[in-house]
Amino acid sequence: MMIITLKDGSKKEYAQPMSVLDIASDISEGLARVATAGELNGEVVDLRTVVSEDSDLNILTFDTPEGAGAFRHTTSHIMAQAIKRLYPSVKLAIGPSVADGFYYDVDSETPLTQEDLEKIEAEMKKIVKEALPITRFTKPRDEAIAYFKEKDEPYKVELIEDLPEDAEISFYQQGEFVDLCAGPHLMSTKPVKAFKLTSLAGAYWRGSEKNKMLTRIYGTSYTKKADLEEYITRMEEAKKRDHRKLGKQLGLFMMRDEGPGFPFFLPKGMILKNTLLDYWREIHTKAGYVEISTPIMLNRQLWETSGHWDHYQENMYTTVIDETDFAIKPMNCPGGILVYQSEPRSYRDLPLRMGELGLVHRHEKSGQLHGLMRVRCFTQDDAHIFMMPEQIRDEIKGVAKLIDQVYQLFGFKYHVELSTRPENSMGSDEDWEVATDGLRSALDDLGLDYVVNEGDGAFYGPKIDFHLEDSIGRTWQCGTIQLDFQLPLRFNCEYIGADGEKHRPIMIHRVAFGSIERFIGILIEHFAGAFPTWLSPEQVRVLPISDKYLDYAGKVNEQLKEAGIRSSVDARAEKIGYKIREARLAKVPYMVVVGAKEEEEGLVSVRSRFAGDEGQKDLAGFIADLQEEIKTRTAREVTVQEEEKK
Numbered sequence: 001m002m003i004i005t006l007k008d009g010s011k012k013e014y015a016q017p018m019s020v021l022d023i024a025s026d027i028s029e030g031l032a033r034v035a036t037a038g039e040l041n042g043e044v045v046d047l048r049t050v051v052s053e054d055s056d057l058n059i060l061t062f063d064t065p066e067g068a069g070a071f072r073h074t075t076s077h078i079m080a081q082a083i084k085r086l087y088p089s090v091k092l093a094i095g096p097s098v099a100d101g102f103y104y105d106v107d108s109e110t111p112l113t114q115e116d117l118e119k120i121e122a123e124m125k126k127i128v129k130e131a132l133p134i135t136r137f138t139k140p141r142d143e144a145i146a147y148f149k150e151k152d153e154p155y156k157v158e159l160i161e162d163l164p165e166d167a168e169i170s171f172y173q174q175g176e177f178v179d180l181c182a183g184p185h186l187m188s189t190k191p192v193k194a195f196k197l198t199s200l201a202g203a204y205w206r207g208s209e210k211n212k213m214l215t216r217i218y219g220t221s222y223t224k225k226a227d228l229e230e231y232i233t234r235m236e237e238a239k240k241r242d243h244r245k246l247g248k249q250l251g252l253f254m255m256r257d258e259g260p261g262f263p264f265f266l267p268k269g270m271i272l273k274n275t276l277l278d279y280w281r282e283i284h285t286k287a288g289y290v291e292i293s294t295p296i297m298l299n300r301q302l303w304e305t306s307g308h309w310d311h312y313q314e315n316m317y318t319t320v321i322d323e324t325d326f327a328i329k330p331m332n333c334p335g336g337i338l339v340y341q342s343e344p345r346s347y348r349d350l351p352l353r354m355g356e357l358g359l360v361h362r363h364e365k366s367g368q369l370h371g372l373m374r375v376r377c378f379t380q381d382d383a384h385i386f387m388m389p390e391q392i393r394d395e396i397k398g399v400a401k402l403i404d405q406v407y408q409l410f411g412f413k414y415h416v417e418l419s420t421r422p423e424n425s426m427g428s429d430e431d432w433e434v435a436t437d438g439l440r441s442a443l444d445d446l447g448l449d450y451v452v453n454e455g456d457g458a459f460y461g462p463k464i465d466f467h468l469e470d471s472i473g474r475t476w477q478c479g480t481i482q483l484d485f486q487l488p489l490r491f492n493c494e495y496i497g498a499d500g501e502k503h504r505p506i507m508i509h510r511v512a513f514g515s516i517e518r519f520i521g522i523l524i525e526h527f528a529g530a531f532p533t534w535l536s537p538e539q540v541r542v543l544p545i546s547d548k549y550l551d552y553a554g555k556v557n558e559q560l561k562e563a564g565i566r567s568s569v570d571a572r573a574e575k576i577g578y579k580i581r582e583a584r585l586a587k588v589p590y591m592v593v594v595g596a597k598e599e600e601e602g603l604v605s606v607r608s609r610f611a612g613d614e615g616q617k618d619l620a621g622f623i624a625d626l627q628e629e630i631k632t633r634t635a636r637e638v639t640v641q642e643e644e645k646k
Contacts, residue, residue: 004051007058017052020045021187024059034061034223037070037184044070046184048136062223072097074134074186075124075195075221076104081177082123083217086116092179093155093205093214100231101220105203107155112215117197120217124195131190132174136183144169148180155205156180194228195221198235204367237472243524244371250529250587252520252537253372261369261376263517268537271566272520275535277357279409279633280381280513287402289353289383294335296359300325305490306334307426311459315362332358333509336384337491340505345495350505351387351395357516358382372521379516385508386493392506396442396464396481399510403466403479406512409633410523412468415475416448419456419463426459431485436462439483458509460486470526478514478522483507530609532635533589533626540567540626541588543579545595552599556592556619563623565630580607589636590626612640 004012004023012023020038024031024047038045039058044066051057060067076095083090083106095104106112139147141160148156159180160169172181174189186192197219205211222228247253252269255262265273281291297319303309308316308330317328329335336354345352361377368374387395407414418439421432439462443450450464457463466479484507487493497503513519523531533539540560544553553569560567570579576593583591593605597616604622606614629636 002052003054005054005056017050019047020049020051020057020059021047023051023057027059031059031061035059036062036067036186039066044184046070046136047187049184069097070184071186071192071223072102072221073181073184074189075192075219076102077134077172077174077177077179077181077185078124078127078189078192078195079120079197079217079219080104080106080179081127081174082120084177085123086119091153091155094159095179101198101218103216103218105205105214105216107205107212107214112200112217114200117200117217121195121197127175128189128192130175131188133188134172134174134185136170136172136185138168138170141165141167141169144171144180147178191223192221194223194225195219196228196232202367204365207365209365209367234472238474238525241472241525241528242371243373243521246524246529247371247521249585250524250537252524255371260366261364261374263372263375263377269520271537272531272535273516276513276516276520280355280357283402283405284353284355284383287353287398289355291355291357292336292339293356294329294332294339294358296361297326297328298335300327302334302338303327306337306487307460307490308334311424311426315364317361317363328361329358330360330362332356332360332380332382333384333487333507334491336382337487337493337507340384340386340493341491345386345505347388347495347497347503350495351385351391353383353385355381355383372517372524375515375517378518381511381513381516383508383510385510386488386495386505387508388495388497388503389506392438392483393442393445395508396439396483397446399481399508400442400446400448400464403481403510403512406479407466407468410526411635412470412526414466414468414479416443416450417453417456417465417467418443418450419453419458419465421457421462422455422459424459425457427461427486427489432462435483435485439464439481458482458484460484461509468522470522471528472525474525476518476522478519479512480510480514482509484509528587530587531589532633534630534633536587536589537566538568538586538588539565539630540590540592541583541586542567542569542592542594543576543583544569544571545576545593547573549594549596549599553594556594556604559619560592560623563627565623565626584609592622608636610636610638610640 002014021032021035024035035047037060038047038049039060040049040051041056062068062071073096076097080092080095087108089109091107093105093107095102144160145157170182171178172183172185197217199218201216202213203216205214220231250268251266252272253266254264256264300309312330316330319326336356339354357379359377359379364374364376385395420436461482461484463480463482465477467475467477469475488505488507493505494502495505542553542557544550550571557567557569580591589609591607593607598604602619603616604619605616606622608614
């Protein structure tokens, strides 16, 4: 008798082995119809997988990330089959599912275009209509290599040759199409009815710039046409919010070929950046942090001690000074440790919270660079907290509350992930267990829901990641809390305890914004460039109706500036309607129109991005209201949507 324990704790008994799909059917025919994969004893498997012993089983549907992954992985194979039907000479590389979709890397002598995508989509529809059964089989290593050599698929041959000698080499077949794949996949092509090929991009084979550039075809798929249409609408909205486009339009930042991956902040962008940093300093001072600054370049010995030279060197920029190897810092942590060691520490000094807005450099591959989201130099809003073991929970909870405060201010929802020990790690099993339990306990104390992300921790310790959700539903990993027993050990950090003996502190690495540059990119897209007034580089634009009122406009502007408000005058000889339209396109929160009546009575006519025409106001009263809005960092609700015509 075989006992199957389901996700809800209920049990099913079977007298003989059963496939995952058969078990799903036994539970409910409706469940079987929507099932896409199974989770067997914690491992994602095919519906066709046969269960032959007592097991834990969860039937996965499209509503789960793993279930959606199986559905979209199947779609990538449908796309590959369509490509091979249309362009038989194309060589196939890999085609995994990814968040919100899938891709397939192909090697095509003739570059594929947007028109090709339409043809491929049409052929995919035929394959879906054919309702081809999908079967799985295996081959011995030599046979598998010979098969793909005969098919002239060199990338598949290379993949097999790189597999361990004892690896199971599995294939999936649908109709005439056979692909090397570990799965899982659906039972047939029939369910995949709502899909869209979205874009083309270049991608180096196996992610190495030394290899050939392949064509990457992106797409997505859903179980329902309505969900696909919703996704397409969301992506169209995302294009409108693209921070690269808005950054240029609003004069915030630029990228140049002279410094690929190294952003230039323009005057308005610097105002935005400094306003964020002022806020950072304010909340950290209140939370008991001190601010430090450490050198941008330090010698090899330091990075060997920290472990970065061995574990992170491929991402580091190095140089030689006075016959000594140096590295530009990819992280601020080792410098922070040197500050900790600069004087003797007592238990009375702990916890010691040291913040640093440190500029770091990391070598990102050129193909991965993306505006401010993926750059080669950025400012990390780092902090390192040195503490005693009994302070772990409280400190982690304090950091989590601070990060929550930041995200609440900008209107972000978020979810939390606990990432555990990776394969490439250092330290004892005991230390990792204590560190992981410390993070888990703090999250439990706070009552925060979280998911465990196995094996995705830093090489020196487990971490908590905060994934924020923006205004159109995309998620971004920003805030993180990393608990570290290893670096204090490697650097021999100490403090004198209440017992008069030497003890080793425990260290927290944490960021709230993450990368300031990336956070600015996220904010640009989240707000579509229309920042809350306190954050806007330009808060008020004074618009004289004609040249006759330039003097009064100048006086209004001066009073605004004296009150600490970022304002300017549009002194161009243009019609007022044009000036208003230009100010709206520049996302300025407030427009102040001045003419004869305003000058005579010492008033201003106020238009806002939030409510449109707000009528005439006393200048002193308008300034007082605006100062309060800025001081409290209020995000006014938009009640009027004005069409922005170019």
